[in-house]
Amino acid sequence: MHPESGSVLPAGYSVAVVGLGLMGGSLAAALRRDQPQVRVLGVARREEAVAEALRSDLIHDGGLTLSAILPAADLTVLATPVRTILGQLPEAASLLPPHGVLTDLGSTKQAITTAMERGPRPERCLAGHPMCGKERHGLCAADADLFRGASWILCPGRTTSPEAVRAVGSLARSVGARALIMDAAEHDAIVARTSHLPYLVSAALSRAVAKGVADGDLPALSAGGYRDTTRLAAGDVPMMLDILMTNREPILAAIREMQGEFGRLEAALAQSDEHALAAYLETARRSRRVG
Amino acid sequence: MHPESGSVLPAGYSVAVVGLGLMGGSLAAALRRDQPQVRVLGVARREEAVAEALRSDLIHDGGLTLSAILPAADLTVLATPVRTILGQLPEAASLLPPHGVLTDLGSTKQAITTAMERGPRPERCLAGHPMCGKERHGLCAADADLFRGASWILCPGRTTSPEAVRAVGSLARSVGARALIMDAAEHDAIVARTSHLPYLVSAALSRAVAKGVADGDLPALSAGGYRDTTRLAAGDVPMMLDILMTNREPILAAIREMQGEFGRLEAALAQSDEHALAAYLETARRSRRVG
Numbered sequence: 001m002h003p004e005s006g007s008v009l010p011a012g013y014s015v016a017v018v019g020l021g022l023m024g025g026s027l028a029a030a031l032r033r034d035q036p037q038v039r040v041l042g043v044a045r046r047e048e049a050v051a052e053a054l055r056s057d058l059i060h061d062g063g064l065t066l067s068a069i070l071p072a073a074d075l076t077v078l079a080t081p082v083r084t085i086l087g088q089l090p091e092a093a094s095l096l097p098p099h100g101v102l103t104d105l106g107s108t109k110q111a112i113t114t115a116m117e118r119g120p121r122p123e124r125c126l127a128g129h130p131m132c133g134k135e136r137h138g139l140c141a142a143d144a145d146l147f148r149g150a151s152w153i154l155c156p157g158r159t160t161s162p163e164a165v166r167a168v169g170s171l172a173r174s175v176g177a178r179a180l181i182m183d184a185a186e187h188d189a190i191v192a193r194t195s196h197l198p199y200l201v202s203a204a205l206s207r208a209v210a211k212g213v214a215d216g217d218l219p220a221l222s223a224g225g226y227r228d229t230t231r232l233a234a235g236d237v238p239m240m241l242d243i244l245m246t247n248r249e250p251i252l253a254a255i256r257e258m259q260g261e262f263g264r265l266e267a268a269l270a271q272s273d274e275h276a277l278a279a280y281l282e283t284a285r286r287s288r289r290v291g
Numbered sequence: 292m293h294p295e296s297g298s299v300l301p302a303g304y305s306v307a308v309v310g311l312g313l314m315g316g317s318l319a320a321a322l323r324r325d326q327p328q329v330r331v332l333g334v335a336r337r338e339e340a341v342a343e344a345l346r347s348d349l350i351h352d353g354g355l356t357l358s359a360i361l362p363a364a365d366l367t368v369l370a371t372p373v374r375t376i377l378g379q380l381p382e383a384a385s386l387l388p389p390h391g392v393l394t395d396l397g398s399t400k401q402a403i404t405t406a407m408e409r410g411p412r413p414e415r416c417l418a419g420h421p422m423c424g425k426e427r428h429g430l431c432a433a434d435a436d437l438f439r440g441a442s443w444i445l446c447p448g449r450t451t452s453p454e455a456v457r458a459v460g461s462l463a464r465s466v467g468a469r470a471l472i473m474d475a476a477e478h479d480a481i482v483a484r485t486s487h488l489p490y491l492v493s494a495a496l497s498r499a500v501a502k503g504v505a506d507g508d509l510p511a512l513s514a515g516g517y518r519d520t521t522r523l524a525a526g527d528v529p530m531m532l533d534i535l536m537t538n539r540e541p542i543l544a545a546i547r548e549m550q551g552e553f554g555r556l557e558a559a560l561a562q563s564d565e566h567a568l569a570a571y572l573e574t575a576r577r578s579r580r581v582g
Contacts, residue, residue, distance in 0.1 A: 131511075151511045178511070180511060194512055194517045198500075198520040201496050205488065205549060208488065209488065219581060221442060221482070223423050223485070225424065225489045225493075225522075225523045228519040229492060233576055233579050254503060259550070261499045265491055266546045270543060281494055281528045288497045288521045290509075
């Protein structure tokens with residue numbers, strides 16, 4: 001059974017979610033709430049994670065191995081960190097039923113698209129990236145509203161079938177996201193700026209602030225600005241490492257752009273060049289675009 | 292009449308707020324709601340601002356000049372940008388009634404404390420800084436809850452009387468803030484890290500992201516991380532310029548710390564040194580302290 005384009009998945013359709021952390025747990029929660037006619041299956045490494053997902057009614061059934069669950073799923077979603085996805089892809093693709101479709105929720109897409117093209121059943125595989133997240137992680141942070149209003153980027157490879165694009169697009173829309181098609185390399189270059197660079201800036205800022213202010217003083221002597229600009233630094237380090245290591249060149253280019261921008265700012269302030277400072281800050285203010 | 296230490300100001304006590312933007316407007320709104328027995332007076336440069344504050348019932352009475360309002364106020368609060376405060380201080384202090392107290396809400400304190408010490412009536416003057424804000428500005432963004440739970444730093448100069456410290460401390464507590472005493476130079480060094488550096492980082496990031504992503508694409512191809520880390524870049528540029536120009540040296544030191552941190556991050560990624568990257572990001576994660 002395959003979903004048609006639209007926001008309602010067919011009755012009896014089954015979705016297997018591999019990895020029950022923030023993203024996988026949220027997808028399961030959203031499907032259970034918004035698409036009650038769908039059967040949601042879960043795969044996790046730890047037995048307690050499967051038990052907890054069953055107890056919370058996020059999944060109908062679950063298991064510890066891909067082979068226990070994937071052959072029964074119309075659509076399989078790998079919701080693990082990027083390098084785990086790369087490791088799981090060959091086995092996952094080979095376990096798909098004939099009509100099955102495989103996608104993922106990883107934050108970098110070039111390496112995954114290439115691996116899908118070179119692996120088994122490439123016509124049934126489509127790399128995807130819902131652009132949403134939280135600094136909290138794990139199943140406890142799962143949120144059925146996480147995908148609502150988010151862009152869910154689809155990066156078809158040279159081998160991806162239109163049927164796979166339709167299936168993953170329907171999944172995205174079924175939980176309230178907008179499905180957008182994009183080239184994997186273009187996606188990676190853009191998220192290097194809009195997502196990975198902000199994370200690194202947030203981490204560096206968190207360290208720079210800590211060097212000048214005693215730990216105990218920070219909560220009383222900071223305000224919402226510090227809290228918001230360092231929020232991303234609280235993210236999951238192993239997950240971020242996978243992202244950084246699979247998108248190095250675009251991220252290094254973004255880092256160097258940022259260093260140039262920050263250097264221009266330092267020079268203007270060091271020279272007390274108020275005119276240059278004002279122009280710089282006005283451009284920054286107008287550059288910001290939020291939805 | 293003078294407020295005693297505590298959270299309730301005396302009946303009939305009058306507070307003049309000079310500058311009816313976000314901070315001044317929020318203070319007036321908080322006093323009107325939480326201390327209805329207090330008479331709130333307003334001073335603004337533009338007649339429409341005074342009219343709007345009267346219409347919104349944020350003030351009981353208002354005027355366009357310091358001399359029209361301050362002689363009748365028990366406590367005067369300068370809520371203008373830092374360099375405007377520096378310009379207003381001598382006249383404002385000389386207009387205080389004999390028992391009057393003068394304070395301010397500016398974000399840098401060394402220049403203001405020094406100006407207060409050297410100006411008229413230094414024993415009646417106390418520099419202050421409530422650590423709260425928003426990226427929106429102007430009277431329309433006024434929020435009676437802005438000060439609730441915030442730290443309100445008081446920086447007594449060598450000449451400030453204990454009576455002035457009590458009066459401003461009572462004002463802070465009367466709108467839900469915590470009054471903390473701190474040396475002005477120490478305050479400026481700390482906020483250079485916790486507030487001014489995050490603003491500059493946010494501005495540089497906003498520009499660096501914009502250089503790699505088309506304006507129209509940004510809302511769809513970014514998520515909460517970009518929105519939060521660039522939020523401060525949307526701040527009021529003239530107000531921020533005053534802050535930067537009156538706290539240059541501590542901010543330059545903070546900028547250089549940030550450049551060092553960011554350079555270490557770039558080196559680890561350029562060398563694919565995963566061990567160093569992981570250690571760096573873990574330290575960043577643990578460095579973050581929020582209230």
